[in-house]
Amino acid sequence: MSRRSGILEFAVLGLLRESPMHGYELRKRLNTSLGVFRAFSYGxxxxxxKALVASGWLIEEPGSAPEDARAASLxxxxxxxxxxxxxxxKEHFEELLAHSGPDAWEDEHFAARFAFFGQTSRDVRMRVLEGRRSRLEERLEKMRASLARTRERLDxxxxxxxxxxxxxxxxxxRWLxxxxxxxxxxxxMRKGSAPQDTSGDADGIPRDGDSSRPGPSDDTTK
Amino acid sequence: MSRRSGILEFAVLGLLRESPMHGYELRKRLNTSLGVFRAFSYGxxxxxxKALVASGWLIEEPGSAPEDARAASLxxxxxxxxxxxxxxxKEHFEELLAHSGPDAWEDEHFAARFAFFGQTSRDVRMRVLEGRRSRLEERLEKMRASLARTRERLDxxxxxxxxxxxxxxxxxxRWLxxxxxxxxxxxxMRKGSAPQDTSGDADGIPRDGDSSRPGPSDDTTK
DNA sequence: TTCGTCATGTAATGGGTTACATGATTAC
DNA sequence: GTAATCATGTAACCCATTACATGACGAA
Structure with missing residues (x-):
């Protein structure tokens, strides 16, 4: 009877912990600010x-009504x-933050976890980062093995x-x-530390400075 | 009444074009050789x-029966x-190869297309590569814009x-x-051309030479 | 004879999108 | 007043996974 996506639930809780929001705005944050890593639809x-409300993690509040306009200052x-x-x-989210099980090192799950590292304790951060790394190293070994096995018969x-x-x-x-x-x-965090990788803007990416695009909406729905 | 995944259908057709196979082997090729880009389950x-057979793109043949063993030479x-x-x-696959519509530049779809570039005409290859590139450039612009908008209020x-x-x-x-x-x-293809990127093995990836892992199966099912 | 891998399948379930339906508010 | 965007929702579908059921073959 419910939608327990795990990652979406986690992200929603995390975003709402910072400040209350309505659904529409929430989705935008999911897709842009926090986003990059996943786009969710309204559906x-x-x-x-609704499910989170039913669980008691959230409450609905009526947004500023037409009458008391301008009440919303910011x-x-x-x-x-x-x-x-x-x-x-809040408590539930705190618990989720503390967990660092194997599910947390999968691609999307990891990105979601990382996005809330600001609210995560250092030791959990370490576990998650190291878990992710060894997950990737496993993957690398598999790839290397399979490559070695099949190298010659591939185009x-x-x-x-x-x-x-x-x-x-x-x-x-390397990043990890x-x-x-x-x-x-x-x-x-390497705030102002020297960029030792020359990463910035090195190579041939055409800047193509077309900022004069109509860009009617921020919406990634398409 | 059917499973028209597009990408799976495409990959299966492509692999079978090279040589006939049974399902089990097909899946392994999907996940390793050709793989990396996606793991499909038997389900x-x-x-x-079955659906492809029903469409007439494939026929089932009985594999070498227990009796006539050793018939399968290779x-x-x-x-x-x-x-x-x-x-x-074969004809159908050829058609699919010739198409280069916008669907073809999405992440997984693109990888599948690329994997069969060996059987793709040069002009289609170009269209797909350029399509993919502009798709990514769009994405980059969106990211840059959103970053510029929100930069200060993010941790x-x-x-x-x-x-x-x-x-x-x-x-x-850059790769594209x-x-x-x-x-x-x-x-x-840069077959034996000089590796201008020093890519090989440059940085601090611990080789962690544990090749003595039990590794019972190649299977990515887990 | 038992274990591991090869091999084929299906039903239940999960997690998500699309398309649709609806309406309020702002900008022109 | 009309178009665009803000805003909320739902039902139908899609794609794929999980867990299960089945069985044959080879090696220890």
Whole structure:
């Protein structure tokens, strides 16, 4: 009878912990700010919100009604239903944050976890980062093994695809190594530290500065 | 009444075009050799095969029966049901290869297309690569815009996640640029060309040479 | 003879999107 | 007053996984 997606539930709870919001805005945050890692549609989000309310993690509040307009000082936006995290919800989220089980190192789950590292204790952060890393190293070994086994009977394109895939994974491992090192040495995120990777903007990516696009909506629904 | 996954259908047809196979083996190829990009389970594969047979793209052949053992000279493996591409199936696959619609630039779809570039005409290859690239550039612009809009109100971890995500996309764009250049100048895949990226094994990935793992199965089912 | 892998299948379930239906509010 | 965007929802479908059921073969 419910939509227990895990990752969506987690992300919603996490976003609402920062501040109450209504569904529409929530979805935008999911897809942009926090996003990149996953786009959810309303058909997923709204039922999930209802389920969370039913569980007692959230309560619905009527958004500023037409009458008491301008009551909303900062958001400047009228809203229908604002969702607010309950005490139980907060507690529940805290528990979720503390867990660092094997599910937490899968691609999307990991991204969601990482996005809320700001509210996660250092030791849990370490466990998650290291878990993710060894997950990726497993994957790498499998890829290497399979590549070694089949190398000769594959055409160049298949090979190239595989090579690129492996490099992507290796790159993420390096990234995790840096992050883990950062955590270990205590400096809290490489804020202004020297970019030792020349990463910035090195190569031939056409800037193609067409910012004059109509861009009517921020919405990723399409 | 059927399982028209598109990408699975495409991949199955493509693999069977090279040589007839039975389901079990097909799945392994999907997950390893050709794989990396997607793992399908039997619950997906078998019904799909049935559907393809019903469509007339495939025919089932009895695999070498217990009696006439050793009939299978090369594969050295007994098989139950071997699937073979029909003439219509071949034709159908050819058509699919020729299409280069917008669906073809989405992540998984693109990987599947790329895996069969060996059987794709050069101009279609170009269209797919360029389509993919502009798809990614769109995505980049969106990310940049959203980042610019929200930069200050995000914590360091969220920011770092976003930065890493963008770099990943930028990296794929560079990769595509190289591939497109290769196609354009005619040299057919950077076969033995000098690795201009020092890619090989540069950075701190612990080799962790534990090849003595039990590793009972190649199976990615888990 | 038992265990591991090869091999084929199906029903229940999960998790999500699409398309649709509806309406309020703002900007022009 | 009309178009665009904000805002909420639902039903129908899609794609795929999980867990289960079944069985043959080879090696220890």
């Amino acid at each position: 997923t989000l709204y039922p999930c919100l 958001a400047g936006r009228r809203a229908k239903i604002v969702y607010r995290l309950t005490a139980e919800g 160049d394109y298949t090979l190239e695809l595989q090579r690129h895939g492996m490099e992507s994974v290796e790159r993420e491992v 190594n840096e992050l883990i090192e950062s955590e270990r040495t205590g400096r809290d | 997906t594969l078998y019904p799909c095969l 594969a050295g493996r007994r098989a139950k049901i071997v699937y073979r591409l029909t003439a219509e199936g 360091d971890y969220t920011l770092e996640l976003q930065r890493h995500g963008m770099e990943s996309v930028e990296r794929e764009v 640029n190289e591939l497109i250049e290769s196609e354009r100048t005619g040299r057919d």
